[in-house]
Structures are given as structure tokens and as C-alpha cells.
Amino acid sequence: xxxxxxxxxxxxxxxxxxxxxxxxxxxxxxxxxxxxxxxxxxxxxxxxxxxxxxxxxxxxxxxxxxxxxxxxxxxxxxxxxxxxxxxxxxxxxxxxxxxxxxxxxxxxxxxxxxxxxxxxxxxxxxxxxxxxxxxxxxxxxxxxxxxxxxxxxxxxxxx
Amino acid sequence: xxxxxxxxxxxxxxxxxxxxxxxxxxxxxxxxxxxxxxxxxxxxxxxxxxxxxxxxxxxxxxxxxxxxxxxxxxxxxxxxxxxxxxxxxx
Numbered sequence: 001x002x003x004x005x006x007x008x009x010x011x012x013x014x015x016x017x018x019x020x021x022x023x024x025x026x027x028x029x030x031x032x033x034x035x036x037x038x039x040x041x042x043x044x045x046x047x048x049x050x051x052x053x054x055x056x057x058x059x060x061x062x063x064x065x066x067x068x069x070x071x072x073x074x075x076x077x078x079x080x081x082x083x084x085x086x087x088x089x090x091x092x093x094x095x096x097x098x099x100x101x102x103x104x105x106x107x108x109x110x111x112x113x114x115x116x117x118x119x120x121x122x123x124x125x126x127x128x129x130x131x132x133x134x135x136x137x138x139x140x141x142x143x144x145x146x147x148x149x150x151x152x153x154x155x156x157x158x159x
Numbered sequence: 160x161x162x163x164x165x166x167x168x169x170x171x172x173x174x175x176x177x178x179x180x181x182x183x184x185x186x187x188x189x190x191x192x193x194x195x196x197x198x199x200x201x202x203x204x205x206x207x208x209x210x211x212x213x214x215x216x217x218x219x220x221x222x223x224x225x226x227x228x229x230x231x232x233x234x235x236x237x238x239x240x241x242x243x244x245x246x247x248x249x
Binding site: 041042043044045047048049084087088091092095105106108120121123124126127130131133134137138140141144145148149152153154155 | 223230
């Protein structure tokens with residue numbers, strides 16, 4: 001790790017206009033694709049884990065192409081922590097809510113007591129809620145792993 | 160010490176490889192899981208959850224408890240990296 005950082009510091013790479021412009025154009029589409037993978041998990045390969053990794057990769061790409069500070073300005077550490085915690089809490093919260101409403105833990109059909117709907121439809125919607133939770137958690141963990149590992153936990157300058 | 164660790168790794172690996180001999184043949188329709196749960200998932204998933212992608216339904220609904228702790232494992236990994244590495248600027 002130290003060797004890689006040393007090499008990155010001594011080798012005068014500088015900023016590349018081509019890479020930065022390409023990344024600036026690509027990142028919105030990567031994030032859109034990540035959201036698509038999360039919400040389309042019902043119908044095609046994909047789901048929370050895959051979509052979350054794609055979303056996290058878009059933040060890592062910003063940090064690689066620009067620098068860590070630019071990435072943190074777009075998506076602060078605080079927001080990241082809130083979203084990661086919210087994701088895990090959404091998953092466990094939905095499961096707990098099912099148990100509190102008289103069903104089994106993570107049996108989404110028990111949620112008909114909140115909004116009356118076909119229990120089968122609620123199972124489909126419950127899967128969606130849970131996938132969103134997974135996606136949020138995976139996205140923020142991927143981004144924070146890169147930030148901390150690439151800057152030795154100081155978040156001053158990345159690789 | 161390193162030789163001991165290598166020996167332990169090799170022995171464990173050999174035991175695990177020996178254990179794979181008892182696995183059902185790949186794609187065998189008569190293996191125990193294929194006769195029991197797989198058939199149930201294939202015939203009942205769309206009726207019970209309205210999700211055409213059976214994999215998603217199994218991962219997030221039938222095996223939701225497992226997926227919940229997978230998420231918690233990833234969360235713990237992130238938490239540990241932050242708590243070990245993160246330095247507050249003085």
C-alpha cells in the first residue's frame with residue numbers, strides 16, 4: 001500500500017483533461033444504470049448487491065479521475081455514513097415491522113395491515129424495499145472502503 | 160511456523176476436496192435439493208410473490224434471513240475499516 005502511494009506521489013501524472021471529461025460524462029449514466037439494476041432486479045439479473053456496487057464504483061471513479069476532495073465534495077462522508085446505516089436499518093426495520101404486525105420475521109405479506117393490498121403484491125413490494133436497503137448499504141460501504149484505504153484514513157488525498 | 164501454517168492449509172484443503180466427492184452430480188434432476196425445494200420454487204414462486212425472476216425471490220424473500228446477515232456482514236466490514244483506519248485531522 002505504502003509503495004503504491006509513494007509511486008503515485010513521485011510519478012508526475014497530473015490531471016488529464018481527457019479522463020476528467022470522460023468521467024464527468026460517464027458518471028451520471030453509471031449511476032442511472034446502478035439504480036436501474038437495483039429496481040429491475042424483479043425482472044432481470046441484478047438486485048441490491050450488484051446495483052450498490054455499480055453506484056459505489058461511480059464514486060470511486062470520481063475519486064480516481066479527480067481527487068479525493070472532489071469526490072468528498074460531491075458525496076460527503078457524513079451523507080455516506082447516514083445512507084449506509086439507513087440501508088441496513090431499512091432491511092432490518094422492514095423485517096421487524098413484519099414481526100410486530102403479527103406475521104413472521106421478514107414475511108412481507110404481514111404488511112397488509114399498514115396498506116391494504118393483495119398479500120402477494122406486498123411480498124413483491126417487500127422484496128423491492130429490502131433490495132433498496134441492500135443497495136444503499138453496499139454503495140456506501142464500497143465508497144468508504146476506497147476512501148479510507150486509499151488515504152490511510154486521513155481523507156486528505158487519495159491515490 | 161510458516162511450514163506449519165502451510166501444512167494446516169494443505170490438510171484442510173485436502174479434507175474439503177475429499178468432502179466434495181459426496182456432492183450430487185452437477186445438474187442431476189434426481190439429487191435431493193432438486194427433488195424438494197427447487198421444484199417448489201420453480202412452480203410456486205410466481206404464484207406466491209409475483210416476481211418473474213426466481214433468483215431474486217429466493218434471495219430476498221424465501222432466504223431473506225440469510226441475505227439480511229449478508230448485508231450486516233458487509234456493513235461490519237465497512238465499520239471495521241473505518242474504525243481501524245480513520246484518523247481525525249488534529
